[in-house]
Amino acid sequence: MKTIKDLELAGKRVLVRVDFNVPMNDRFEITDDIRMRMALPTINYILERDGRLILCSHLGRPKGKRVEALSLAPVAEHLRELTGRNVVLAPDCIGEETEEIAGSLKEGEILLLENLRFHKGETAGDNRFAEQLSHLADVYVNDAFAVSHRAHASVVGVAGFVNERGAGFLLQTEMDYFHKAMDKPIHPLVALVGGAKVSSKLGALENLLDRVDRMIIGGAMANTFLKSMGVDMGASLVEEDLLDTARQLIETAEQKGVKLYFPVDFVVADRFAADAVVKNVTYRDIPADWLALDIGPASTLLFKEALDDARTIVWNGPMGAFEIDAFSRGTMALCQAVAESHALSITGGGDSNAAVKKAGETENISYMSTGEEPFSGLWKERHSPESRF
Ligand SMILES: Nc1ncnc2c1ncn2[C@@H]1O[C@H](COP(=O)(O)OP(=O)(O)O)[C@@H](O)[C@H]1O
Numbered sequence: 001m002k003t004i005k006d007l008e009l010a011g012k013r014v015l016v017r018v019d020f021n022v023p024m025n026d027r028f029e030i031t032d033d034i035r036m037r038m039a040l041p042t043i044n045y046i047l048e049r050d051g052r053l054i055l056c057s058h059l060g061r062p063k064g065k066r067v068e069a070l071s072l073a074p075v076a077e078h079l080r081e082l083t084g085r086n087v088v089l090a091p092d093c094i095g096e097e098t099e100e101i102a103g104s105l106k107e108g109e110i111l112l113l114e115n116l117r118f119h120k121g122e123t124a125g126d127n128r129f130a131e132q133l134s135h136l137a138d139v140y141v142n143d144a145f146a147v148s149h150r151a152h153a154s155v156v157g158v159a160g161f162v163n164e165r166g167a168g169f170l171l172q173t174e175m176d177y178f179h180k181a182m183d184k185p186i187h188p189l190v191a192l193v194g195g196a197k198v199s200s201k202l203g204a205l206e207n208l209l210d211r212v213d214r215m216i217i218g219g220a221m222a223n224t225f226l227k228s229m230g231v232d233m234g235a236s237l238v239e240e241d242l243l244d245t246a247r248q249l250i251e252t253a254e255q256k257g258v259k260l261y262f263p264v265d266f267v268v269a270d271r272f273a274a275d276a277v278v279k280n281v282t283y284r285d286i287p288a289d290w291l292a293l294d295i296g297p298a299s300t301l302l303f304k305e306a307l308d309d310a311r312t313i314v315w316n317g318p319m320g321a322f323e324i325d326a327f328s329r330g331t332m333a334l335c336q337a338v339a340e341s342h343a344l345s346i347t348g349g350g351d352s353n354a355a356v357k358k359a360g361e362t363e364n365i366s367y368m369s370t371g372e373e374p375f376s377g378l379w380k381e382r383h384s385p386e387s388r389f
C-alpha cells in the first residue's frame with residue numbers, strides 16, 4: 001500500500017479525504033472530536049513538508065442539496081483550535097471559486113472544502129464530480145477510514161484522476177489493527193457484539209463467524225436471537241422479520257465451530273425511561289409489556305468468563321441501553337473486563353466508544369477504531385482501501 005511517506009509533498013496541492021462526520025448538539029458544538037484528532041498526524045505531516053493542504057469531508061446525509069445545518073463551518077472552527085492554524089472554509093467543494101481559493105492558499109494555511117454531500121455526485125460515485133474534485137489537487141490522500149466502505153466519488157473515483165495517491169496515517173493504523181484482529185489474530189479470538197439491531201450488523205456478524213472462536217451477543221440484538229429460539233421477550237425490541245436470519249446465523253456458527261453466548265438474565269423495565277420500575281429476571285421470566293434493557297448479573301459473569309482467556313477481542317455495540325445509568329451496568333462491567341484482559345482489544349462504533357469513555361477505560365483499550373464497521377468486511381470485499389494505492 002502506497003502511503004503519504006512515499007509521496008513528494010513539498011509545494012504540491014494535497015487533497016486529503018478525511019472523515020469529519022462528527023456528532024454535534026443542537027448548538028452546533030462538536031460532542032466527540034476523536035475523528036478529527038485522529039487525522040492530525042496526517043495533517044501535520046503534510047504541513048511540515050510544505051504541502052498545500054486541502055481537506056474534504058462529508059457531514060451527515062444532506063442528500064445532494066445544500067443544507068445549512070450540515071455546513072462544515074463548526075468543524076472549520078474546531079480545526080482552528082486543534083491545529084492553531086488559519087483554516088479557510090471554501091463556500092463549496094468544486095467549481096471555479098473554490099479552485100481560485102485553493103490556488104491562493106498561503107503557506108501553512110488549511111483549506112477545508114464545504115460538505116461533499118451537498119452534491120449528488122458524491123454519493124452516486126459520479127466520475128464527473130470526482131474529476132472536478134481532482135482539479136484542486138496534485139496529490140490525493142485517503143485518511144477517511146470510517147467512510148472507506150462507501151464507493152463514493154471522493155473515496156474511490158478521485159484517486160483515478162490524480163497522478164499521485166496514497167493512504168494517510170489513520171487509514172494505515174486502522175488497516176494494521178484490522179489485519180491483526182481479523183486476518184492474523186492470536187487465538188482465542190472473541191467477538192463481543194451488541195447494540196440495537198441485527199439488521200445493521202448482518203454483514204459484520206457473517207464476517208465475524210468466519211474468523212472468531214467465540215461470539216458473545218448482547219444488547220437488543222440478543223433479543224432477536226433469543227426470540228428465534230422460542231424465548232418470550234415481552235415488549236423488548238425484537239426484529240420480527242429477522243427471526244429466520246437469526247436462526248440461520250446460529251446454525252452457521254454451529255457449522256463453523258463458533259461457540260455462541262447469549263444473555264441468561266436481564267434488567268427489565270416497565271418503560272424505556274430513567275425513572276422506570278426496574279427488576280432483574282431470568283430469560284424465562286420476562287413479563288409481558290416489560291422491556292429487556294440490559295443484561296443481568298449472571299449474564300455478565302458468563303460473558304466475563306468467555307472473555308477470560310481471550311488473546312484478541314473485537315467489540316462492537318453495547319450490552320444494553322447504557323446511556324441511561326439504570327441500564328448501563330452490563331456494558332460498564334464488560335467494558336472493564338475487556339480493559340483488564342490481556343488481549344489485544346479493539347472497539348468500533350460510536351456507541352461502543354462512548355461506552356468505553358463512560359467507563360473511564362479509554363487508556364486500557366488497545367485500539368478504539370474511528371469506524372462503525374471495522375469488522376464488517378464490506379469494504380474489504382467490495383473495494384478494499386488498500387487496493388486503491
Ligand atoms: N436492550 C436494548 N434495548 C433497547 N436499546 C438498546 C438495547 N441494547 C442496546 N441498545 C441501544 O443500542 C444503541 C447502540 O446500538 P448500535 O448503534 O448498534 O451500536 P454502535 O454505535 O456501538 O455500533 C444504543 O443507543 C443503546 O441504547
Ligand SMILES: O=C(OP(=O)(O)O)[C@H](O)COP(=O)(O)O
Pocket residue numbers: 019021060061146147150349350370371372373
Ligand atoms: O459516520 C460514519 O459511519 P458510521 O455512522 O457507520 O460510523 C461515516 O462517516 C459514514 O457515514 P454514512 O453512514 O452516512 O455514509
